[in-house]
Amino acid sequence: FFRTHPSATIHNPTRVKLFKEFKWQRIAIILEAEEVFVTTAKDLEYQCKKAGIEVLTRVTFLSDPSDAVKSLARQDARIIVGIFYGGEARKVMCEAYKQNLYGKQYVWFLLGWYEDNWYLPVKGLNCTKEEMLKVVQGHFTTEAIILNRDNKQTVAGITAQQWLDKYHQRLNQNLGTSVRPEGYQEAPLAYDAIWAVALALNATMHKLKKRGIAIESFNYENKLISQEIQNSLRDTFFLGVSGEVKFTDEGDRIALTQIEQMVNGNYNLLGYYDTQDDNLSWASAPQWLETGSPPKDRTVIVEQLKTVSLSFFVTLNAIAAIGIIWSIGLICFNFKFRKFRYIQMSQPLSNYIMLVGCIGCLSSVILFGLDSQKINARDFTKLCHSRAVLLSISFSLFFGAMFTKVWFAYRLSTQLEQSSKSKQKVENAQVVLMISLFCLIDVAILTSWFIKSPMIRITEKLEQEDVDPNDENIKIVRRLERCDANLVWYCILFGYKGLLLLFGLFLAYETRSVKLKRLNDSRLVGMSIYNVVILCMITGPVSLVIVNHVDAHFAFIT
Incomplete structure (x- = not known):
């Protein structure tokens, strides 16, 4: 139609x-x-x-x-x-x-x-x-x-405005000045529809007359006349009160x-x-x-990686560097004065191992401050594994060395007096054996972990933030980047370290009043173990709670 x-x-x-x-x-x-x-x-x-x-x-x-x-x-x-x-x-x-x-x-x-x-x-x-x-x-x-705005004469011989004036005049006569009937706005379309039909029928009559056919013979079964009427409508083009009137092939108004x-x-x-x-x-x-x-x-979403601030990263690494230099200095000090009786009585081998462990733990500060903005994101998994290996082994060296000291203090306080020379040889061998055992357990756990369920890099989206209070079209979404792994492996590793801490705490408590010439620093080592245990008990849970606060989290874990 x-x-x-x-x-x-x-x-x-x-x-x-x-x-x-x-x-x-x-x-x-x-x-x-x-x-x-x-x-x-x-x-x-x-x-x-x-x-x-x-x-x-x-x-x-x-x-x-x-x-x-x-x-x-x-x-x-x-x-x-x-x-x-x-x-x-x-x-x-x-x-x-x-x-x-x-x-x-x-x-x-x-x-x-x-x-x-x-x-x-x-x-x-x-x-x-x-x-x-x-x-x-x-x-x-x-x-x-719907109403032609040009002051041009339409097919009816009048302008659109003249037609509208006449239309209003008729409405006022029949309905009153303020009443407008439903479909009032579409009236120009209805008026032009009548003209379109009239012009199409007129054109059809001329075409049929040439073929000796009268339009009066039309009925709904007469396809010839129907087709001619449709063709005439498609060809219809005139200026009406609603503007130019022409149709598409489908019969829609253009x-x-x-x-x-x-x-x-x-x-x-x-x-x-x-x-x-x-x-x-x-x-x-x-x-x-x-x-x-x-x-x-x-809303333009700008994603930003939430990272440790550069100033904070540099500050903590500077502090860690001072600690590393201090540890190296103590190693040199122990080596230089290794023949002094006072140094010999403090288990120098344990001191060396403990200081190496300290250097490793302090070095891990650098790894924990790195992110995919400072290294390639594809290498982040390697970074995750490196953090775990370095910190775990270094902790075993550091705490294991202190553990051996309180362990020997505990044994000496409960055994009969033995030969100093033979005891020293046994202690050195046992120190190496015991700390090696701790490290082997770490290696076994970490190797199984990385083979069966390696760590992966994941990012979590945090809350949206406005870049500018006056511009709500741009928002920042912070992304938190972290290493993710199966919780079971964390439990195994932390469980093992926790047992080691508890046992060390027990030994430190048992030897709190012991005074031994062969271990002249046993009480100081005991106090150090108390400090390590207390700090681990505080920083562990707190670091899990403040994981979204990158700087604070970095400060606690390092």
């Missing part, structure tokens, strides 16, 4: 043109569950796909649009096309006000054939006039031109689309779009709330 009323899909090329004009690459659609609107929405999706524009979502509602509007808010819809009747438009925009989907960050596209005051609240609408004025401010409408914008409660004409020539002509510039430029079509 043919119609002078433009198809509902005629708006879509204009919308897509505007999306491109304002550099919007993502839109959302909300529509009423009516067949005509579903068809329009599907066509808009198709047009957007051809233009490379993403349709974020298409939400449909029957009578209550609240859930649909909430869905738009959840999905960060910024450029929203609404396709529904005027009554539902009030409900949608009222709900948009409640969901804060209006203002400088949002642009709504609505249908242009509503009454000019369609947004005024009616009974049952839970929004005031002021609220509705706020939410509809700045929205765009698209509408096929018409200019008018673009308007709501400003302070009134519609301002922005321009026209000719789909045939792909020509967008502006009559006035759009007005953008506050910013003076089109808003973004989405």
Whole structure:
């Protein structure tokens, strides 16, 4: 069939043109569950796909649009096309006000054939006039031109304005000055439809007359005359009161689309779009709330890796470096004065091993401060394994050396006096054996761990943060980077270390009052074990709680 009323899909090329004009690459659609609107929405999706524009979502509602509007808010819809009747438009925009989907960050596209005051609240609408004025401010409408604005003579021999004056005169005579019947706005289309039929029939009569056929012989089974009428309608072209009247092969009206914008409660004409020539002509510039430029079509998410601050990283590494230098100095001191009786009585071998363990633990500070910004992300798994190996082995060397000291102090305090020379030889051998055993257990656990369930690099997204309080279009999402592994292996390793700490604590407590000439630093070692146990008990749980606070977490684990 043919119609002078433009198809509902005629708006879509204009919308897509505007999306491109304002550099919007993502839109959302909300529509009423009516067949005509579903068809329009599907066509808009198709047009957007051809233009490379993403349709974020298409939400449909029957009578209550609240859930649909909430869905738009959840999905960060910024450029929203609404396709529904005027009554539902009030409900949608009222709900948009409640969901804060209006203002400088949002642009709504609505249908242009509503009454000019369609947004005024009616009974049952839970929004005031002021609220509705706020939410509809700045929205765009698209509408096929219904009344020709040119002062040109139409096919009827009068201008569009003269026709409108006559139309109003007839309405005033029959209905009164303030009464406008339903379909009032579409009257020019109906008038031109009659002219289109008349011109098509007239053209058909001339064609049939040449073939000796009278149009009066038409019936619904006469395909020849029907086809001639259709051909004449397709060829129809004239200037009517609604503008130029011409049809596509499918019978749809070809018409200019008018673009308007709501400003302070009134519609301002922005321009026209000719789909045939792909020509967008502006009559006035759009007005953008506050910013003076089109808003973004989405919240721009900037991902940032949450890392240890450089100053903090350098500070702690400097402290660790001082500790390493101090440890090396103590090793040199022990070696230089190794023949002194006082040094010999403090188990120098244990001292060497303990200081090497200290150097390893302090060196791990560097590894725990590294991240994928400082090294290649592909090497992060190696970094995870290196951290575990270095810290675990170094801890076994450091704490194992102290453990052997209190262990021998405990044995000496509970055994009979033995030969000093033989005891010293046994102690050195046992020191190496015991610490080697601790390290072998570490190696066994870590090797099994890395073979069966190696660590991997994972990133967790934290809360969004505003870059600028005045610009809500850009937000930062912090990413937390960490090594992830099966919890079982952590439990095995920490369980083993925990037992070692508890046993060392027990031995330190048992030897708290022991005074031995052969181990002149046993009480100091016991105090050191107390400190290590207390610090491990504090830093372990706290570091798990503050894992999202990178600097604090780095400080606790190092």
